[in-house]
Amino acid sequence: MELLKSVRRRSFLSEAAYIILNITLAVMLLVLVLVVNVPWPALGLVLLSKWRVFAVRSRYWTANIRANLVDVIVGISMVVFLYASSGDLATQISLTLLYIGWLLFLKPRSKRAYVASQAMVGLVFGIGAIVQISPALPVSVVVLLSWIVGYATSRHVLSVQHESHINFLSLLWGFVIAEIMWLSYHWTIGYQVGNTLQLSQVVVIIAALSFLAERSYISYHKNGQILSSDIMMPALLTISIIGVVLFVFGGAATI
Numbered sequence: 001m002e003l004l005k006s007v008r009r010r011s012f013l014s015e016a017a018y019i020i021l022n023i024t025l026a027v028m029l030l031v032l033v034l035v036v037n038v039p040w041p042a043l044g045l046v047l048l049s050k051w052r053v054f055a056v057r058s059r060y061w062t063a064n065i066r067a068n069l070v071d072v073i074v075g076i077s078m079v080v081f082l083y084a085s086s087g088d089l090a091t092q093i094s095l096t097l098l099y100i101g102w103l104l105f106l107k108p109r110s111k112r113a114y115v116a117s118q119a120m121v122g123l124v125f126g127i128g129a130i131v132q133i134s135p136a137l138p139v140s141v142v143v144l145l146s147w148i149v150g151y152a153t154s155r156h157v158l159s160v161q162h163e164s165h166i167n168f169l170s171l172l173w174g175f176v177i178a179e180i181m182w183l184s185y186h187w188t189i190g191y192q193v194g195n196t197l198q199l200s201q202v203v204v205i206i207a208a209l210s211f212l213a214e215r216s217y218i219s220y221h222k223n224g225q226i227l228s229s230d231i232m233m234p235a236l237l238t239i240s241i242i243g244v245v246l247f248v249f250g251g252a253a254t255i
Contacts, residue, residue, distance in 0.1 A: 022103040025049055029079055030096045039083040046075035067159075069152035070122035074102055077129035084132050084197060091194035115160045116214060119153040123177075124207050126153070130181070131188060131200040139185045143178045150177030157214055161221055173213065177206055189245075204245050212238040 025045070032042040050072060053064040078099045085091040106118055126149035134142050151174030158166045180202060190198030212234050219230035 019104060023100055026078075026096050026099045026103060029075075029099070030082060030092055033079065033082040033086070033092070037086065039079050042079040042082070043076060046072065046079060049075070066152075066155065069148075070118055070156045071107060073122045073126040073149055073152060074099075074107075077125035080129040080132055081125075081197060085194065086196070088194055088196045091196060094194075110160075112160050116157055119156040120207065120210070122156065123149060123153040123210055124203055127177070127181070127206055128200060128203045131190075131203065132197075134185065134188075139182065142185055143182050146181035147174040147178035150174035153210070158217075161217075163221075169217075173210070177210075180206055180209075201245050205242055208238040208241040 028045060029042045032045065033039065036042075050068055053068050054061060056064065078095060081095050082092050085095065102121065106114065106121065109115070109118070127146060130142060130145050130149065137145075151170045154173040155166060155170035158169055163169060184200075184202040189201035191201070193199045212231065215231050215234040216226050219226045223230075
């Protein structure tokens, strides 16, 4: 009985420490951006928080980096958004709360639906952050970063399906996203979010296409072919979303 109590106590303390450390990380990112007013220390803290990736034998580093890419993308994107929101404390606090929600509630989940949600969050945040800083970057860097985000997020989804061609499919979808970003580099429409941030039109388009691609893959994975009954509603939703952002809100603002 004493042993069971001791195990429960250690489990409770570990859970409490996990919650406190993650909340501290999110708050420290906000504090660093506010106090230092440059993104580099906060970016360094995000990377430092992943020290456990390298706390194993070197032959496991590649696998650990791949497994943690989506989390790193979300963390770096959050720093970009926090810095871009300088002067708008309400938006920065809201972003910090979102990041805490990511760290405590979404990131630890392992069911397929949660993993797909993690990948979508990483995709939206990653592409959104790239668009946010794209005016200061050459197109080649924008395309490369977009390919990394596309590769990491698609691999994250495919990893739970035990896909034998995971590398090829992840590279392929990363290439598709990079191509879309290349096409949109010189003409991007944005929608105002808060007082300082803008949601890029291309983020919405890429997210909608990625959702349709994921639904099509699941249908093929289950049935050996893509059934129209499985993708009819996702396809209609995707077409509707793209149609609305292109033709209804197409002239909101040019970034």
